[in-house]
Amino acid sequence: MKGIIQREYFIFKHNIILYLCIWTLIPMIVYLFISIPFSFYIKLSNGINYLNWSSVGNWISTSSIITFAISMSIANRYRESANFSRTMLCTPNSNREHLSAIIIWSSGIGIIQLLFSLLITLSFKSANLFALDIFLVIIYIIPIIILISNIGFLIGLSFETQLVRIIISLFLLMFIFFSSGLFVPLNESLPSIFTLSPLYLSVQNIQSIMMNDSSMISSSFILLLIAMIIFIINLVITSKVFKS
């Protein structure tokens, strides 16, 4: 597994400037093109500032996007017949090790993105967050990142055509972001499939931290459980795709 992560590290090392640009620009873009325009139209009922409230959306969406993209692109490399990734399959490493390494790596990059997003959004609009709150926010977002990483791997491995992958990813991420109340507060009259979804509850928990309210960790455990189920599905798919 170390070798698989080392490969990604070497590639990362050669593209560090690009990564730094992405880590810095994505939260700014989300802030400028989603948070600020939406702030003119959305007034929150509890009187909290929308720009502060939507920071949660910024943290989750940016870290999810980067995790998803990396996980999907690494997974897709295994589909190309003359790719280094295919030859890596000749080495004594199980599919589980390949999959775990990709999830660890993409989640790691996503967590760094989260730190950048936290730093940038908090410097834009200072919310009353203490170090412990920030720590809790990170703890709550990590299961979401792990889940998204698994979904990214699933999409990358399941669809060969790039255009199909892009379209599916766009729709999927948009659905996840807006159905979990990241940038637009969900109406309580929506079907319970939305209001009781663990992702929505996790987002609510993080927003509660922002408002200095109490939060519950249970939804994060459910997210981790879902991530594990997708991990198992991915393992089954790898046994087919890795030996095609």
Next chain:
Amino acid sequence: MEASITLKSLAKKFNNDIILADLSLGIESNSNHAIIGQNGAGKSTILKILIGLIEKDAGIAYINGKDISTREIETKMVTGYMPQHIDLDTEMTIFENLMVFGKLYGISSEAAKKHILKFSEVFDFKGDLLEFPTKLSTGTLRLIQFTRAMIHDPEILLLDEPTNGMDPQNKMKVWDILDTIGKNKTILFTTQDFEEVEKYADRISILHHGQIRMDGSLDKLIGVTKGLSKYQIRFADSPPENIIESMKKMPKVLKPEIIGKSLEFYSDQRKDFFEVLRLAIVVGISDIDMSFCKLLDLYLGLIGNGME
């Protein structure tokens, strides 16, 4: 001798095309075994099945007596593989490409570095270690792939057209290395280079339509031709008309054919040659050539279904 690799009734289909059909083969320990065959005959498929890149449809394959399906990690640990195509990661330097593979085989960074330096000196790519693969020639990249296959000093080497794209000098270097350090290794290689096969293979398997058509040492294979010779008569102008029809009436003459201004045929009877010469002499002959059957002739005969 003990078999390092055993294939029993192996079968593989791709989109209804039969690539391997009931293929059985044993490869002795510490031997150089060559598989030759047309493009698409299934040579690479055999290697990819052994290394775990392709799932077989039927049959069993063993490496050192271990089933590759149930003891995959163990069999991969003792096997080194060099694919036919360049597959180095273009986003990493040559050194990083090789180091990653060392790590994937679980060898220490120091041991990997030592191996890389040793082979880069032998193959003269030490100066290219910090370059990216896109900047290097195909020949050098093939040498790097060869180095990578050897990085964990495997007992068994599976080489898919190993010297394809290399210049003669590097080809010799590769075979010298295999001769020196490969004495205690089992080498299974595929190739289109018959000279290489004749020189370096202890055993040869001819693969055609997914099955091993002939298998054995070079002497054994050539032995089946029973002194068959290849004759070639080159004409100043076009060969005489109806000469092929006349030759077909000679029972010992095999595979007569006209290629450009040349007439080629096989026979184990010298008198047949004189008879053909008598027929050919009516038009101007520019050259005559005769040679004993080589592996290439045997192979072309088998593939072309003319000499079975």
